[in-house]
Amino acid sequence: MSELLQAVINGASPEELLATELPESFRAAHTLRDEVGIFEGETDKDVRRSMHVGEVAMPEIAPDECIVAVMSAAINFNTVWSAIFEPVPTFAFLKKFGMQGWYGARHDLPYHILGSDGAGVIVRTGVGVKNWKVGDKVVISPAYVDEEDHASYDDGMMTESQLAWGFETNFGSLGEFCVVKANQLIKKPAHLTWEESASNTLCAATAYRMLVGTHGARMKQGDVVLVWGGTGGLGSYATQLVKNGGGIPVAVVGSEDKADLVRRQGVEHVINRSELGLGAEGFRNRKAGRILGEAIRAQVGEDPQIVFEYLGAETFGASVYVAKRGGKIVTCGSSTGYQHQYDNRFLWMRLKSIVGSHGFNYHEAVETNRLISLGMIHPTLSKVFDLDGAGEATRAVQTNQHVGKVAVLCAAPEEGLGVDDPALREKIGEDRLNLYRS
Structure with missing residues (x-):
């Protein structure tokens, strides 16, 4: 472990962190460009074969960027896609990004440091960073947005230049350090541990945009919302947001x-x-929609105004069928396949809407984090691995051998660290915060 990481763990002051030398390299979980194609013709594309943990070079940062010592990171399904090189190898994203001047060229490397969720401590800031300083404890939004793109001032997700950090960029969260733009940073919830804080942003904020934000389904009080995969990474936050709202x-x-x-x-x-x-x-099954609709009405007495959809090919036909007349099917993904089939009569004749939702903007990420910081929405962390086990952690998500979220300790030496508001934590209760770990 580098002297700087040890200083962070020891709670060093900002002055001490600045006085401690930045290491030339650090350990991170990454894929290799030379291994693209290793799964060709195979049915079980085991991510443990393609994910490697080892030393990588510390990059130079741009004026609007920060280096964060990553205490913990979390696994999302985009890490699985990266590690199996599908639907396209992420090195294609890095090559395209590399054409955008020196700041982009830094990302076009023979290795890709993965990870789109993380929490840690800022150890360096670029000369153009105004609102963050060394020593700040942060969580990271994976929405990588160019603030010079005019569309970002309406909605960051509507810019043609927006990227998914750690998936379409390099230097993601699955390492001892990561590189982020300053407009990705959010204050860490004080009552949560590092691993709990790292596990929320991507899934929770995605669900927030789908259900609550002005660009999604705009759920209102009393709306019945069907949530597929209620204990999954997305579903476990969606159910909380519905109930809380x-x-x-x-x-x-x-x-x-x-x-x-x-x-x-x-x-x-x-x-x-x-x-x-x-x-x-x-x-x-062509009768699935009718059977599911009967099961929903048996419990709540009516059809759902909103269907929270991300499974895709397997469930989409049933989702369109069961939505109430005038209802909305809001979708952010297709983990069971992208080619959807549904009976269009049940869409147009019953005046339903399909709402496409992708990621979230910075404001939505901050609003989601506010709910978490207030103790209104809770982490759904179920498993924690160390950095050497990043491949095993990703395999657990790949094979659906988990509920909620899976975290990885990067620089944090053990679980349970990072809590700065024990009073709020006690008020909420360990049973609620650790529900998914029971």
Whole structure:
């Protein structure tokens, strides 16, 4: 461990951090450009083969950037995509970025440091950074937006230049240090540990934009919201946001254990898909929409005004079917396949809407973090690995051997560190904060 990392762990002052030399290299989890294609023709593309942990060079930072000592990071499905080099190898993103001057060229390397969620301590700031200083404790928004792009002043996600940090850029969170733009930084929730803080932003803010923000479904009080994968990375935050906002969540899960977990999270209405009798076709069964709709109405007495959709090909037809007349299907992904089939009569004749949602802007990320900092939305962390186990952590997400979120300790030597507001933590209760770890 470098002297600078040790100083961060020891709680050194900003002056001491600035006086401590920045290391020339650091350990990080990364993929290699030379290994693109290693999974060709294989059905089990085991990410543990393509993810490596080793020394990488410390990059130079631009005037609007900071270097953060990463205490903890989290795994998202884009880390899985990066590690299996699909749908396209992320080195193609880095090559394209590399054409944009020296600041982009830094990213076009033979290795890609992954990770789009993280929490840590600022150890260096660029000369143009105004609102952040060395020693600040932060979480990181993965929305990488060019503030000189005029569209960003309307909505950062509408810019043609926006990128997913750690997926379409290099120097992501799965290392002892990372490089971020200053407009990615958000104050760390004081009552959370490093690993809890690192696990929220991407999924929680994505769900916030889909449900609450002005660019999504704009949920209102009393709305019935069907949430696919109620204990997943996205679903576990969606159910909380619905309930916190006065809506009525209906969570779809795949087992009785997950049904029990989401009920303990405060969700009254739960549908165990294994009990619907859909057969081998699952939700691709042409009768699935009718069967699911009956199950929803049996619990809440009406069809959902909003369907929270990210599974894609397997569930989309049923999602369109079950939405209420005039309802909305809001989608941010297609983890079971991008080619969706649905009966368009149930969309146009019942005046439903499909709302596309991608990521979140900086304001939405900050508003989400505010809810977390107030103790209104809680982490859904279930497993924690060390940095050497980053491949195992990603494999757990790849094979769906988890609930909620999976974190990786990068510079933090152990779990449970980083809490600065123990009073709020005690008020909320460890049982609620650690619900997904039970």
